Amino acid sequence: MTIVIPDLRVRVFGIRHHGPGSARSVRQGLEEFSPDVVLIEGPSDADPLVMLASESMEPPIALLAYATGEPSKAAFWPFAVFSPEWQALQWAAKNGVQARFCDLPAFNVLADQGIRTVREGDPLSELAAAAGFDDTERWWDSVIESSSGADSFDAITEAMEALRETVPIDEETAHREAYMRQVLRKTLKDGAERVAVVCGAWHAPALVGALGPAAPDARILKGMSKVKTSLTWVPWTHSRLASASGYGAGITSPGWYHHLFTANDKTITRWLTKVARVLRDEDLPISSAHVIEAVRLADTLAALRSRPLAGLSEVTEATRSVMCDGNDVLLDLITRRLVVGEALGTVPEETPTVPLEADLRARSKTLRLKQQAGAKNLDLDLRRDIDVERSQFLHRLGILEIDWGTPADSEVRSTGTFRETWALQWKPEFSVSVIEASLWGTTVAAAAASRVVSKINEPDITLASLIGLLESSLLANLPAALSAVLESVKTVAALDHDVSHLMAALPALTRTLRYGDVRGTDVTALIDVADSLLIRICTGLAVAVTGLDDPSAEEFRDHLDKVHSAVMVRDDRDASARWLQAMAGVIDRDDVNGLLVGRMVRLLRDSGSITETAAAQRLSRALSVGSAPTAKAGWVDGFLGGGGLVLVHDRALLTLIDTWVRQLREQDFIDTLPLLRRTFGAFEAGERRAIGQAVRGGRRVETTVETDARRGRAAMAVVAEILGARV
Incomplete structure (x- = not known):
């Protein structure tokens, strides 16, 4: 030895x-x-x-x-x-x-x-x-x-x-x-x-x-x-x-360990008081009696296990039994909020860093945006200058892939209101993201503009991606990058002959046109680009819808819906007329998938380009003899997909579809059912209920239930005793 x-x-x-x-x-x-x-x-x-x-x-x-x-x-x-x-x-x-x-x-x-x-x-x-x-x-x-x-x-x-x-x-x-x-x-x-x-x-x-x-x-x-x-x-x-x-030397309970180190006395009592506070914040009825009983149980468990003090396992079991009533969902809340916790540290301003991070800190301080670990919603009123600047700042960080703030609503960019909601949460790995982004510039604005310009020159960039960059540049207020993106959009749009690509790009561009003034952005330069895209879409629509199979038709239907919505919200009569005329020119062709024909008929009907009677006649012809049942179901899916309120108000259309379904042969019904179920299953519950009542002739189906008077009296007596009432 x-x-x-x-x-x-x-x-x-x-x-x-x-x-x-x-x-x-x-x-x-x-x-x-x-x-x-x-x-x-x-x-x-x-x-x-x-x-x-x-x-x-x-x-x-x-x-x-x-x-x-x-x-x-x-x-x-x-x-x-x-x-x-x-x-x-x-x-x-x-x-x-x-x-x-x-x-x-x-x-x-x-x-x-x-x-x-x-x-x-x-x-x-x-x-x-x-x-x-x-x-x-x-x-x-x-x-x-x-x-x-x-x-x-x-x-x-x-x-x-x-x-x-x-x-x-x-x-x-x-x-x-x-x-x-x-x-x-x-x-x-x-x-x-x-x-x-x-x-x-x-x-x-x-x-x-x-x-x-x-x-x-x-x-x-x-x-x-x-x-x-x-x-x-x-x-x-x-x-x-x-x-x-994934941290190699990670611990399961950093929040608990922090409490152990910082609580100098009454460690368990103080911890369970924190637990009670978290549960009360969730509107749960936790009293001081719960804390007292939980402390007693934790100490008793420690004694039974020959431990000098109650540890996390004893405290957790006491919390589950006394405060959570055995509810593991509540216990998971305590684990996330307290046992792990979300404390975020701070470092002094004199800490050496890259210039970009220094600018980020300075701008955050000016805009009163505090870095914190917990998620927090930030509501912005874009009529206020400081909120406009906050929005632009968060959009610039998003371009740099520093996702400190993310839109709380995925459709935040498409809303035409003066309100914008963000979910803010600072994560430690953003420190690396800031350093990585520093190669684009020394300030957040300059770096974001340089990053946008660099993306323009990436190989195989699509028109939709360019429109996304254009929208991001506008939201982030990057005029230096905007002109470069705009020129690239014009070039790529002129060279791209795929109508589906053009259709994918138009909605974002139209969104920017319609709501750019909410943020005080000049978008007049985009009008010519939007008009050019729409003309080329309308010109190529007849060829684009020819001979599509079912999966391709479903994908194209999504493009139709978004382009139609984009065109109709522009409040431009010439643009609307051009688009509606383009759809009207293909709905009578036999080489177009029924899903798309049904969808275009519905869009034309809703916009008033064809009458309700004409739409019903087309539906009647589509359901007549000559086509496979699955093809007819596809037409119905295209016509009704996305909302069944039309069937509630138009009983003639409902009768047509009801009659067709009732006349299907057994095997045809089996083949058609999955598609019909998907179509009607997408309706709102109220729409489905109203359609069901309409099919039954508007009569409610009453059900009778036998009652047991003896058991009812016994139940009422118990309720009366609880309420202190006389029966």
Whole structure:
């Protein structure tokens, strides 16, 4: 057996990342050991950022390292209030002690890797299994987090040393530990008398005792790849610390751990009070009695399980039984709101960043838009200047694929009101998105305009995509990009001979024409483009609808509906007449799919271009002998699809369809039923009910139910007793 002689100048604190018990123990251990240098697991090239870990920085936060010029290659080192590493940084700052990071530099970590969140996996599962726990979180919570102390570090290191004898050390771990030893050697050589090392418990055995010669570690590190790297601090969230997010060292309950670390007394009572507050916010009748009984149950469960204090499992079971009445849906709400939580950290303005992020912060502050982790709806009144600017700002971020705000309604762009609703939620990964977008410009407006222009030149861009860019440029108020997009739209539209492409592009363009003035945007330059598209659509419609099979006809029907709606809302008589005439020219042809003929007849009828009588005659001819039943059903689907109110008011049409269905032969009915069921199933419930009553001749079908007077009297007596009434 090898006897390890400890170096009394070095104290190694083997911790679990993001453990409140470990964090308390580290602070206690540092107070007792009183080092003059604290080495902390983290990228050593981030040392210049240590001084920024000040009181103005509020966790959860993360160190972000990204390859300079290639920001998609990035890595994060997260910290929460209850992270032992963060507490070590705070202790060092408070006591005027030098703090440094001692892990592999980020320029090595990123050399051959993409985006990652740096922490090793959890090696503690085997120890938990050996102790009879099937859940590592619960084992650590029981052994460490609920009963912490500085004396536990030696025992943890000893356990890790035994575990490492059975688990092989991978190459990445060997590189990291060799670098940590090199940093520790240099720190001692530079004259440090007492060095504290705060690192993952897994690495602790590699740093205790005599370090040995430096040559073997130098050989391990020789030849490692490097890449030019930039580093900064960025806000983080509790949900991103959770293991469900995919974070390698994630924990299942960051919100609970935050509470354990910050609640100095009455931990369980304070937690269950928070639970009660969340449930009351959902209008549930939770009283103080619920809290008292839940606390008693949690403490009782802890005693039965021989635990010194109630842990998360006991608190969760008490919450489910007392406050949620066994309802797992409510328990899931508590898990999301409290156990995981959505706290978002902050970093000081002097934190180094790219110019684009600085502009984003400044504009957010001016527009009074606060970055927060929880989702929040923002209602904008576009008659107010500040709300117009907010809308333009959020649209610009959307162009840059920084989706801080997303339209709460998918049809927000098509509404002709002065109201716009956005769902705001800031996510930590947006920090990388901002860096990636910085290559387009130094301000949000300039970057968005450059991004739009770059998309114009992408190969195989479609006319519909260009119209989308045109609409986005208008909504974001990017005049520099608008002219370039407009010229590209004219060019592509002139060269595109596919009518379906033209039809896909027209609705968005018309939407912009109709509602551009809501945002004070000049859209007169688009009128000629819209007129040109419509002329070419009307000219090519006859050819485009020829010989389409059923799937293609269904897709084309969607184009018909959207173009018709777009044309009719323009309030342009010439455009409307041109479009209606184009449809009227193809409804009598035999080579057009019945689904499309039925749809065009319905559109012409609703617009008054053909009379109700003429539409009924065409439906009658379509249902007459000569066509397959499925083809007739397709005609009916085209005519009625999207709304059956016409059958409620036009009894002649209803009689035609009812008679046709009743006369179908058995096999024809079986073949036709799926399509008819889809057509009528899409109607509103009220429409279906009214059609059913009309088919029955307007008579309601009354049903009789036998009653049991004896049982009724018994039920009424119980109700009367509850209400305190006499019967």
